[in-house]
Amino acid sequence: MSRITPFASPLLLGFDAMEKTLERISKASDGYPPYNIERIAADRGAPERLRITLAVAGFSEEELDVSTEENQLVIRGRQVEQGERDYLYRGIAARQFQRTFVLADGMQVLGASLKNGLLSVDLIRPEPARMVKKINISVSQ
Secondary structure (H helix, E strand, C coil), X not given: CCCCCCCCCCCCCCCHHHHHHHHHHHXXXXXXXXXXXXXXXXXCCECCEEEEEEECCCCCHHHEEEEEECCEEEEEECCCCCCCCCCCCCCCCCCCEEEEEXXXXXXXXXXXXXXXXXXXXXXXXXXXXXXXXXXXXXXXC
């Protein structure tokens, strides 16, 4: 049985990696930590931005890592156990996480900030220069 994919058209060339990325994203379903993605309107000549905000209460700056790997924004958190404690009740989990966002070509991370248990990562996509390239046709004799 053959499988029909969104990129099955012979007119879409070189989208194999995107198809694999979409499959990987559809399989990832962990909801921790919760996050928001918001659009921040252009302001005084600055282009439109995106802001990803993750709820990371209990994590310090040293326990968080924000990096880009190829075309992905990867945010990791790893809490360090602080010695032996005798809990009567433990409702706050000290667990690690990794949240990955696939970035479109040209997306750039402006920076990240941690305030009141919320980690915000700002992204921007500069307007690409419109390019038209003339391709010469060679004629063999």
